[in-house]
Amino acid sequence: xxxxxxxxxxxxxxxxxxxxxxxxxxxxxxxxxxxxxxxxxxxxxxxxxxxxxxxxxxxxxxxxxxxxxxxxxxxxxxxxxxxxxxxxxxxxxxxxxxxxxxxxxxxxxxxxxxxxxxxxxxxxxxxxxxxxxxxxxxxxxxxxxxxxxxxxxxxxxxxxxxxxxxxxxxxxxxxxxxxxxxxxxxxxxxxxxxxxxxxxxxxxxxxxxxxxxxxxxxxxxxxxxxxxxxxxxxxxxxxxxxxxxxxxxxxxxxxxxxxxxxxxxxxxxxxxxxxxxxxxxxxxxxxxxxxxxxxxxxxxxxxxxxxxxxxxxxxxxxxxxxxxxxxxxxxxxxxxxxxxxxxxxxxxxxxxxxxxxxxxxxxxxxxxxxxxxxxxxxxxxxxxxxxxxxxxxxxxxxxxxxxxxxxxxxxxxxxxxxxxxxx
Numbered sequence: 001x002x003x004x005x006x007x008x009x010x011x012x013x014x015x016x017x018x019x020x021x022x023x024x025x026x027x028x029x030x031x032x033x034x035x036x037x038x039x040x041x042x043x044x045x046x047x048x049x050x051x052x053x054x055x056x057x058x059x060x061x062x063x064x065x066x067x068x069x070x071x072x073x074x075x076x077x078x079x080x081x082x083x084x085x086x087x088x089x090x091x092x093x094x095x096x097x098x099x100x101x102x103x104x105x106x107x108x109x110x111x112x113x114x115x116x117x118x119x120x121x122x123x124x125x126x127x128x129x130x131x132x133x134x135x136x137x138x139x140x141x142x143x144x145x146x147x148x149x150x151x152x153x154x155x156x157x158x159x160x161x162x163x164x165x166x167x168x169x170x171x172x173x174x175x176x177x178x179x180x181x182x183x184x185x186x187x188x189x190x191x192x193x194x195x196x197x198x199x200x201x202x203x204x205x206x207x208x209x210x211x212x213x214x215x216x217x218x219x220x221x222x223x224x225x226x227x228x229x230x231x232x233x234x235x236x237x238x239x240x241x242x243x244x245x246x247x248x249x250x251x252x253x254x255x256x257x258x259x260x261x262x263x264x265x266x267x268x269x270x271x272x273x274x275x276x277x278x279x280x281x282x283x284x285x286x287x288x289x290x291x292x293x294x295x296x297x298x299x300x301x302x303x304x305x306x307x308x309x310x311x312x313x314x315x316x317x318x319x320x321x322x323x324x325x326x327x328x329x330x331x332x333x334x335x336x337x338x339x340x341x342x343x344x345x346x347x348x349x350x351x352x353x354x355x356x357x358x359x360x361x362x363x364x365x366x367x368x369x370x371x372x373x374x375x376x377x378x379x380x381x382x383x384x385x386x387x388x389x390x391x392x393x394x395x396x397x398x399x400x401x402x403x404x405x406x407x408x409x410x411x412x413x414x415x416x417x418x419x420x421x422x423x
Contacts, residue, residue, distance in 0.1 A: 023121070034122060051116045146239040157234025171231035179221050186217040246284035247336040247368075249274060250322055253304060254343035256293045256313040263375040266402055267342035268305055270373055273412045274340050288325060292318035298325065315347045315383060316354045323362050337367040345374045345381030356386040364394045372399040373411070 023030060082088060153166055193210040200207060251271050253264070275287065289304035290296055293311035296318040322339065330337055347355070364370060372387055374380065380401070391397050400411040 030117070034117070146241060148237045149240045151236045151238045153233040154236045155230075155233065157236070161234040163233050163235050166233040167227065167231050170233060171227040174228065174231055175224050175226075179224050182217050182220050186214060186221065189214050189217065246286075246334060247338060248286040248288060248330050250288045250290060250325075250337070250339040251304065252318045252322065252339065252341040252343075253289075253291050254293075254313060254315070254318075255291045255307070255310055256344075256346065257310050258313070258344050258346050259310075259375075263342075263344060264305055266375055266405055266408060267373065269405070269408050270342065270402070270412060271340060273408070274338070274371070286330075290318050290321055290325075292321075296321040313343075313347050314351050315343065316351050316358060319355055319358045319363060323358065326363075326366055339363070339367055339370045340373065341371070342373045342375055343383065344376045345383045347381065347383045349382055352383045352386040355383065356390055359387075359390045359397070360393060364390065364397060368396065370394075370397045372397070374399070374401050375403075376401065377403050 153163060189210055193207065193214065196204070196207055196210065251274075253259075253267055255264075275285070287301075289299050289301055291299055291304050291307065292313075292315065293309070294314045294317065295311075298321065299307065318341075326337060359370070374384055384399070387397075387399055391399055398414075400414060402408060402411055
């Protein structure tokens with residue numbers, strides 16, 4: 001029998017296995033701390049780690065104390081409180097080693113236990129509270145594309161990859177290097193022969209020797225091949241991660257009087273998931289927040305979720321502002337435009353028709369994907385009926401209903417499963 005002991009360390013000589021055991025034991029308290037942290041975070045900071053605190057009383061370990069057991073009798077001299085047959089309460093154990101500083105209160109307290117979750121641990125807890133967390137995390141995995149890039153030259157390869165110029169340059173260098181000595185000697189021998197012919201007869205032994213040597217050198221130089229298999233160079237290409245294009249995410253939120261805080265919270269969680277998905281698919285991601293009631297405005301994230309301004313509902317105001325921002329700042333083909341709209345679906349009847357026409361004629365041809373989320377507990381509203389016509393004509397337009405927080409992850413998975421994203 002073999003025993004395996006895990007002694008991995010995880011920062012500051014702390015045991016990783018002990019950390020995992022601690023997180024499993026106090027999973028409920030850690031999860032509550034993560035939920036509290038999510039509410040106070042911005043969308044763009046949701047992916048970082050977090051320092052969480054757990055009340056000391058929640059992580060207290062049971063202890064055993066030793067006391068005198070059984071039934072026993074004792075005599076206390078000068079007793080004025082008890083009589084024979086009275087039951088005496090068991091004395092409290094422990095000494096006077098108090099924790100904390102002195103104060104007016106008789107009770108002592110301890111600071112909360114605080115530790116830091118890594119990014120992966122934080123995201124695991126963030127994705128774990130619903131029915132299909134593993135499926136969601138799979139869909140949010142990183143998307144990596146590759147491209148072929150030139151990386152010098154190889155001495156072997158296919159014929160179609162021969163680099164002619166590099167091969168000829170190598171052959172020329174080889175011929176110069178191999179025939180350099182012979183070529184210099186040939187030049188000298190030819191010069192000597194020319195001088196010798198001026199003072200000697202053609203049958204002179206020295207002339208015959210030089211002519212023989214010149215012939216031998218020329219044959220030797222001609223024997224050097226013009227190009228040798230050793231000279232061939234092939235273009236080398238390697239697969240490298242391809243920087244994905246940049247993207248912009250438009251978040252459209254209905255803040256009319258019918259959108260209460262619970263609906264806004266569900267909308268925020270959906271927007272967070274969408275942001276996490278896009279940050280894994282694109283290197284650069286911009287987020288544009290547009291809130292609307294009867295009028296639309298581009299705001300920061302804090303005002304997007306927390307501003308108290310409210311009113312009636314005119315959804316077309318947000319779509320008009322969306323079109324304007326796209327045209328002014330993201331009209332280039334380098335940008336992949338994504339739109340997520342959250343609303344309870346309540347809109348003026350005439351305005352819903354205007355919204356449908358804006359989507360079909362202006363917005364949908366320019367966006368990569370459009371997701372409409374109707375946060376409502378009742379029957380679909382008039383905006384839903386008009387958007388169904390858009391969905392029938394545009395494959396990259398999707399719409400789902402969210403009735404409770406438990407619907408957020410399944411809806412997100414349905415909207416952004418891999419097949420739909422690729423199409």
